[in-house]
Amino acid sequence: MEDLVRIEGLFKVFGHDPERVFPLLDQGHTKAEILEKTGCAIGINNASFTIQKGETFVVMGLSGSGKSTVIRCLNRLIEPTRGVVEINGADIMKMSSEELLQCRRKTMSMVFQHFGLLPQRTVVRNVEFGLEVAGIDPEERRTKAMNALELVGLKGYEDQRPGELSGGMQQRVGLARALASDPEILLMDEAFSALDPLIRANMQDELLDLQASMHKTIVFITHDLDEALKIGDRIAIMKDGEVVQIGTPEEILTHPADDYVKAFVQNVDKSKVITAEAVMRKPQTITVPKDGPHVAIRAMEKNNTSSIFALDADRKLQGLLTIDEAVRLEKEKVSDVREHLMTDLYAAEPDTPMADLLSRATTARYPISIVDAQGRFRGIVDRAMVIGEVLGDDHEDTSTVHLEALTESQEIKMKQEAGHE
Amino acid sequence: MNKIEIGDKFSTMVDWMRDNWGGLFEAIHAGVEGIFIPLSSALLFPHPLIMISIFSLIALWICGRGVAIFTVLGMLLIHNLGFWEPTMDTLGLVTTAVMLALLIGIPLGIWTAKSNMVQNTVRPILDFMQTLPAFVYLIPAVLFFQLGEVPGVIATLIFSLPPCVRFTGLGIRQVPSEIREAAISFGSSPSQLLFKAEIPVALPTIMAGINQTIMLALSMVVIAGLIGARGLGKIVVQATQQMRTDLGFEAGISIVILAIFLDRVTQELGKPSKKGSH
Numbered sequence: 001m002e003d004l005v006r007i008e009g010l011f012k013v014f015g016h017d018p019e020r021v022f023p024l025l026d027q028g029h030t031k032a033e034i035l036e037k038t039g040c041a042i043g044i045n046n047a048s049f050t051i052q053k054g055e056t057f058v059v060m061g062l063s064g065s066g067k068s069t070v071i072r073c074l075n076r077l078i079e080p081t082r083g084v085v086e087i088n089g090a091d092i093m094k095m096s097s098e099e100l101l102q103c104r105r106k107t108m109s110m111v112f113q114h115f116g117l118l119p120q121r122t123v124v125r126n127v128e129f130g131l132e133v134a135g136i137d138p139e140e141r142r143t144k145a146m147n148a149l150e151l152v153g154l155k156g157y158e159d160q161r162p163g164e165l166s167g168g169m170q171q172r173v174g175l176a177r178a179l180a181s182d183p184e185i186l187l188m189d190e191a192f193s194a195l196d197p198l199i200r201a202n203m204q205d206e207l208l209d210l211q212a213s214m215h216k217t218i219v220f221i222t223h224d225l226d227e228a229l230k231i232g233d234r235i236a237i238m239k240d241g242e243v244v245q246i247g248t249p250e251e252i253l254t255h256p257a258d259d260y261v262k263a264f265v266q267n268v269d270k271s272k273v274i275t276a277e278a279v280m281r282k283p284q285t286i287t288v289p290k291d292g293p294h295v296a297i298r299a300m301e302k303n304n305t306s307s308i309f310a311l312d313a314d315r316k317l318q319g320l321l322t323i324d325e326a327v328r329l330e331k332e333k334v335s336d337v338r339e340h341l342m343t344d345l346y347a348a349e350p351d352t353p354m355a356d357l358l359s360r361a362t363t364a365r366y367p368i369s370i371v372d373a374q375g376r377f378r379g380i381v382d383r384a385m386v387i388g389e390v391l392g393d394d395h396e397d398t399s400t401v402h403l404e405a406l407t408e409s410q411e412i413k414m415k416q417e418a419g420h421e
Numbered sequence: 422m423n424k425i426e427i428g429d430k431f432s433t434m435v436d437w438m439r440d441n442w443g444g445l446f447e448a449i450h451a452g453v454e455g456i457f458i459p460l461s462s463a464l465l466f467p468h469p470l471i472m473i474s475i476f477s478l479i480a481l482w483i484c485g486r487g488v489a490i491f492t493v494l495g496m497l498l499i500h501n502l503g504f505w506e507p508t509m510d511t512l513g514l515v516t517t518a519v520m521l522a523l524l525i526g527i528p529l530g531i532w533t534a535k536s537n538m539v540q541n542t543v544r545p546i547l548d549f550m551q552t553l554p555a556f557v558y559l560i561p562a563v564l565f566f567q568l569g570e571v572p573g574v575i576a577t578l579i580f581s582l583p584p585c586v587r588f589t590g591l592g593i594r595q596v597p598s599e600i601r602e603a604a605i606s607f608g609s610s611p612s613q614l615l616f617k618a619e620i621p622v623a624l625p626t627i628m629a630g631i632n633q634t635i636m637l638a639l640s641m642v643v644i645a646g647l648i649g650a651r652g653l654g655k656i657v658v659q660a661t662q663q664m665r666t667d668l669g670f671e672a673g674i675s676i677v678i679l680a681i682f683l684d685r686v687t688q689e690l691g692k693p694s695k696k697g698s699h
Contacts, residue, residue, distance in 0.1 A: 072602075075606050077605060077606055101608045101609075101610060104606055104608035110603065112599045113599070114599050115599070116602060116603030118600060118618060119622065120624070133604075133613045177607070187606070
């Protein structure tokens with residue numbers, strides 16, 4: 001993999017006469033001492049990392065850690081005080097203002113936390129913005145903007161104004177605007193942080209889907225480790241302007257570099273990492289219309305269950321047959337059960353995190369069926385499994401933490417659902 | 422203790438300016454007349470009923486039926502009172518002064534938004550311009566530009582300029598930083614940033630400033646009647662001098678009708694458009 005972005009020895013000092021700070025830093029003074037002595041705040045303290053072409057690189061940290069400053073140094077929305085920022089081998093610090101404009105227009109584009117859309121423009125004219133300032137002719141930019149809108153699933157909304165859309169949809173506009181000029185690099189600054197959790201998870205999934213087909217280089221800023229773990233190929237964790245660890249999600253979870261990272265990782269809600277696929281069980285099923293009530297009752301008796309899933313010959317889910325219904329059909333000598341299946345079932349995809357299934361699983365009367373993208377039945381998750389997964393967690397001593405995290409997220413989920421109804 | 426003679430000094434300065442900058446004032450005089458005379462002739466050229474229809478259509482198109490009906494009835498009343506000509510003169514004066522105020526005020530407002538130094542310099546001057554009693558402007562205005570419409574326009578311009586500068590500056594400063602950052606990050610040049618992002622976003626605020634400028638101009642243009650400017654102001658002055666309540670009230674009503682028309686139309690222009698324009 002080749003390096004697309006290289007940052008070396010990057011410093012950003014806010015305040016008057018920033019150069020005064022460097023001798024003090026060399027003498028080993030802390031950030032707080034320097035702020036007191038000079039009135040200068042150190043936003044980024046000697047950050048170095050490289051980002052490879054096609055990877056999703058997440059910069060994670062709490063507020064004030066300098067992560068938003070780092071991303072703004074990449075397109076020089078903020079001028080770094082010292083250091084090298086190379087994009088494709090070209091030092092953006094040495095670019096003329098015209099070269100910088102071209103780089104911003106063609107090579108990278110940005111998605112903002114609060115969307116940064118122009119309220120008086122329609123959606124499509126917002127998406128066109130980058131192409132418009134680059135001087136692309138109206139017809140071509142309209143075509144490109146419409147394609148970008150289709151990509152993010154906003155076809156048909158082009159003549160609305162941003163204020164008429166929900167937060168999630170506004171951020172899709174922001175994403176479409178960033179994609180319209182087909183840049184190599186997407187800079188996403190807390191792009192999903194302003195969205196409510198359900199929509200946020202949704203957008204994360206869609207970003208992963210888009211990325212699977214586009215292979216952009218994404219620099220993603222977040223304060224949420226769960227989001228970082230879900231999206232990132234590699235994660236850089238920042239604290240007080242310094243990069244404290246860079247690694248894959250796995251490395252960060254298993255080998256936290258210091259106590260700071262460890263403290264972060266402990267609070268990770270692993271229910272968001274464990275997917276339905278890892279937990280689900282493959283139950284006995286019947287195939288309709290081949291199998292009638294007889295077969296169904298036998299199977300249910302054998303497995304000691306009160307219902308059974310019915311699939312067609314292509315293993316596509318048709319519905320659920322309850323024992324009561326099967327007995328009734330047998331008495332009435334009906335052999336085709338297709339008309340008598342319960343179809344009002346909740347289905348989830350194999351990669352759905354357990355956290356998303358918790359409230360469903362604990363309140364549903366019937367198991368949740370897991371159905372893949374092609375519509376094929378893969379397995380089921382029921383209440384017992386969810387609770388078993390939570391309680392029977394054998395990962396050392398952290399199980400109590402998981403349990404707490406799970407119940408907490410479950411409560412939040414339930415509240416949200418109550419709120420949505 | 423001796424009195425500090427600032428009044429004296431000010432008057433000396435005004436005299437000095439009149440003696441030494443005479444050419445400049447003559448040029449300004451000619452310029453203002455060059456705008457005002459054709460403008461008021463144009464307003465008075467068509468038959469009043471045609472003009473009333475035009476104004477009503479403008480009101481209908483921009484504001485809707487209510488304001489349009491008000492405009493028809495109000496302006497017919499002005500015509501009936503026999504004040505059509507002074508009303509159009511007043512409108513011409515206001516338009517001239519406001520055009521000049523916007524020409525100066527909007528760029529100045531943008532400049533104050535971009536530079537704190539300019540902001541800090543301009544603000545006290547604006548305070549001064551806004552709070553100095555309006556009549557005080559009239560004296561140097563007459564000294565520099567004699568009697569008539571031109572000093573009226575100049576005094577009106579000075580009096581009505583501050584809200585335009587302030588609102589423009591405020592509007593631009595209030596553009597959310599993310600919108601500014603977004604415009605820059607997509608490769609906007611400084612002028613693209615200004616014209617494609619900042620001004621459009623600030624437009625409702627800027628329009629509120631323009632509305633204020635027009636209203637202030639209308640109130641000042643009446644006072645300008647004192648120095649011989651044509652229009653409704655002159656009739657009001659005449660009415661006060663002759664203690665004619667009837668004449669004063671009729672001219673006053675005409676001003677109110679014109680003011681409401683201008684206010685509603687410019688306020689509506691300031692609202693973000695609801696129609697899907699491209």
